[in-house]
Amino acid sequence: MSPVENPVPLLAGGTKQRLSRDLVLSAALALVDAEGLDALTMRRLGQELGRDPMSLYRYAENRAALLDGVSELVFNELAIVPDDPDWQVQLRRIAHDLRRLALRHPNVVPLLVTRPLSTPLGLRPLGTLRPLEQILALLIDAGFAPADALHVYRAYYGYLYGHILNELQEFVVDPDEHEALLRLGLHRLPAKDFPRLRALAPVLADYDGMAELDEGITILLSGLASRLSLPSCPTGS
Template structure:
């Protein structure tokens, strides 16, 4: 991802940096603000200050805040790569899932944008970096022998699972990290035991949440289900076409 050429010195000193301002520089600065202060902390004025320019300069590259938010999602998705030439489609999808999780954990406050912003725009009008994983995964799967429709189904199932997993993992917060008692650690003592006995019983499991392990377990279930219910791509590839 492109980084601001200001290096933070000009704005930090209260002066104006004379480096070239590009869309990539603006979006890199926007992502830094979101990473630090969340989406609600991003404004065009703060963005202008971050790159050491008058707000009107920012508007030359991004017309409004909505475009900035789209661009932040784009800049994160641009870091996700898919090897469409991979020979093991299931293994490659695992790689994509792991990489996406790492990106999300690196930019947790940008995750809501990754999940929601692309859906606010028709597919063909989304930034190419956002659409590229879809194209490459369909390419990977159709080369493996799946039909285009089945490849699209697999993509939707994978990213539906990933979005849910990431949102769930980021919400696994503890109330008292220093506690050794799982009920107190998770704040479950605040729930009436008569109404939530099963959650209280599962406190040790909830407290030992392992995001990476949960991801792998979910992928095992997802990929096994897809393999069992979709036509074998090898059989499809060998079927004569009239």
């Protein structure tokens, strides 16, 4: 069991800091970072904070509210600059910022990806909806029709989440092995059936998450820019 670092900040004189929503959620995030989502319960969080678990219900009515609050806390670290008109530069920067957040809080990623699916859009925590609102505004101001801006957002985040999940799951059989086929275990695949995959072993073994994300974002943004430059086509054409 990994210790949670500094879950209860102390004031001068060694007294405990007064409970607040921010303190409770920060401790919840620290617990998830250290031990995973399953460790986050009211009882365990109370232990980390040195408080009666019942006192936490003032700041989160149940575990579901805690999970929503942790999601908001992480999303609040994602900076979107509404006054920057360069939508391509912004989307590229946001993508890299989200990747850094995911690498900093890998245990929270499944929550960010799957938690919204359990809640209707209008009932989700406001902090989790702000990136959607801000990116829609950015794209609409850039010239996308509102419906197209929503399609772009969905494609963009679909790609980002897919990339992040793939990167966090990257695994090699033997990291000390220099031969790419052996390092990835691809030598076990029948050469006749998987010639292209085996041939890509050096590229697969030299995986660079940041470069891979940037390459994918370049492809995505190039396609979106082309779409923006085209006149609207009549339905059915």
